């Protein structure tokens with residue numbers, strides 16, 4: 805059974821039975837959305853998302869590049885490989901370090917999704 809978490813992203817092509825899937829389980833996505841690159845997919849059902857952003861340095865009146873890594877949950881129905889650009893939504897803590905879940909893969913979008921993103 806598919807449940808649209810209401811984020812405006814197309815639904816995934818595949819189905820899964822994961823209870824921690826925002827589309828086929830009971831996981832609620834609330835809070836912020838982050839975008840970034842998946843740099844590691846070695847964990848089961850999880851990956852590492854690298855986020856690069858600019859931070860303004862007041863003294864030198866320039867932007868400095870900063871980067872941070874967060875661990876994200878990847879439900880089995882969303883195909884994600886290393887190097888993919890994905891959107892992750894904030895959710896409740898799923899483990900010690902994971903409180904974000906991948907909701908959309910921009911590098912490999914669903915073929916038959918119903919949304920308009």
Ligand SMILES: [Zn+2]
Nearest residue numbers: 820825828881
């Ligand atoms: Zn799913």
